[in-house]
Amino acid sequence: MEENEKKNPRVLYIALAISLAIISVVIIAATVAKRNSTTPPIDNGGDINAGANSDTLPDFSMPVSGDLAIDFSDSVPVFSQTMNDYRTHLGIDISSELGAPVACVADGVVTNVWNDPFMGTSVSIEHAGNAVSIYKNLDSEVAEGIVIGASVKKGDIIGAVGETAMNELAEEPHLHYEMKINGKHVDPKEHLPIPAPKPEGEGNANGENGTTNEGSANGGASGTNNGASTENKQ
Ligand SMILES: [Zn+2]
Numbered sequence: 001m002e003e004n005e006k007k008n009p010r011v012l013y014i015a016l017a018i019s020l021a022i023i024s025v026v027i028i029a030a031t032v033a034k035r036n037s038t039t040p041p042i043d044n045g046g047d048i049n050a051g052a053n054s055d056t057l058p059d060f061s062m063p064v065s066g067d068l069a070i071d072f073s074d075s076v077p078v079f080s081q082t083m084n085d086y087r088t089h090l091g092i093d094i095s096s097e098l099g100a101p102v103a104c105v106a107d108g109v110v111t112n113v114w115n116d117p118f119m120g121t122s123v124s125i126e127h128a129g130n131a132v133s134i135y136k137n138l139d140s141e142v143a144e145g146i147v148i149g150a151s152v153k154k155g156d157i158i159g160a161v162g163e164t165a166m167n168e169l170a171e172e173p174h175l176h177y178e179m180k181i182n183g184k185h186v187d188p189k190e191h192l193p194i195p196a197p198k199p200e201g202e203g204n205a206n207g208e209n210g211t212t213n214e215g216s217a218n219g220g221a222s223g224t225n226n227g228a229s230t231e232n233k234q
Contacts, residue, residue, distance in 0.1 A: 056128045056129040057127075057128065057129035057131055057181070057191070058106035058107060058108075058127050058128050058154070059106065059154075060106050060133075060191050060192050060193070061103065061105050061154055061155065061192075061193065062094075062103075062105070062192055062193060062194065063094070063103055063104070063133070063135060063175055063177055063192075064094050064096045064100055064101070064102050064103070064175045065096070065100075066094045066095045066096040066100075066174070066175075067094070067095050067195060068092055068093070068094060068095075068189070068194060068195075069092075069093040069094065069095040069171060069172065069174050070089055070092065070093035070168075070171065070174075071089070071092060071189075072089060072090070072091060072092050072187040072188060072189060073088055074088055074089075074090055074185055074187075075088065076088075080167070080168070081170040081171060082166075082167055082168055082169050082170040082171065083167060090178055090185045091134070091136070091176050091177050091178030091179075091185075091188065092176075092177055092178075092187075092188050092189060092194075093137075093168065093174040093175070093176050093177075094174055094175045094177060094194075095172055095173065095174045096161045096173055096174055096175055097161065097173055098160075098161055098162070098163060098173040099139065099160045099161060099162075100160060100161045100173075101157045101159075101160055102138060102157065102158055102159050102160060103154075103155050103156065103157055103158070104125060104133075104152045104153065104154055104155065104156045104158050105127075105133050105154065105192065106127045106128070106133070106154045107127065107128070107151075107152065107153050108125040108126050108127040108128075108151075109126050109149065109150070109151055109152070110123065110124070110125050110146055110147060110148055110149060110150045110151075110152060110158075111124045111125065111126045111132065111148065112124040113142060113146060113147060113148060115140075116136060116165075117166070118165065118166050118167040119136040119137060119165045119166075119167055119168070119176060120136055120137045120140075120162060120163075120164025120165035120166070121136070121137070121138040121139060121140050121141075121142065121159065121162060121164045122134060122135065122136045122138065123135045123138060123142060123146060123158055123159060125152060125158070129181065130181060130182050130183075131179065131180065131181045132179070132180040132181075133177065133178070133179050133180075133188075134177070134180070135158065135159065135176070135177055136165055136175075136176040136177075136178070137161070137162055137163065137164055137165035137168060137174065137175060137176040138158075138159040138160065138161070138164065138175070139159055139161065139162030139164070140162060140164055141159070141160075142158060142159040143156075143157050143158050143159050143160075146158045146159065161173055161174065161175050177192075179191060179192075
């Protein structure tokens with residue numbers, strides 16, 4: 001009898017332990033099953049995010065009015081007058097006048113204001129869609145209120161075209177403008193409403209075929225009156 005009485009509680013404990021084990025196995029199995037069932041949506045989630053980024057990109061405006069002077073080139077080096085060599089160019093140079101106001105291309109937040117030893121006074125602004133615009137070769141004095149963390153609106157003046165970029169000093173006055181999306185430099189021309197390029201697309205360096213002024217004037221009709229004359233500086 002005593003043994004039975006002793007056994008019963010033991011049996012109970014064992015039964016309890018087994019049922020606990022079963023319950024935890026069931027819970028683990030359920031968790032794993034849930035995880036498995038959520039795996040495919042994670043893949044789709046990636047695609048959805050990628051789409052959302054491009055969907056939420058703001059509608060960009062031009063930072064200065066002017067023509068494209070030096071094109072974006074992240075792979076094929078282009079000739080630098082200043083450095084007398086060929087190098088990649090991770091932005092575009094928009095020819096302008098010294099002191100011309102530089103406007104923010106979209107709403108955003110100032111993420112940095114700095115003096116780059118080669119590219120001069122620089123400002124970076126983060127926009128929706130994980131886009132960042134970077135303005136270089138600005139005048140050494142940026143506009144009032146342009147400090148890290150400041151909110152800016154599209155069209156707000158952030159500074160003026162300067163000649164602070166040692167690397168691009170030999171060029172005519174211009175704004176050096178870069179754009180990053182998801183941390184990677186992109187060709188700003190794909191996002192800015194830049195005036196139509198000069199008709200001869202191949203010869204940026206040899207822009208001496210001076211008979212094409214009509215073409216560019218027609219193409220850019222709205223705001224490019226001053227553009228054609230700045231072409232042959234040297
Ligand atoms: Zn440049």
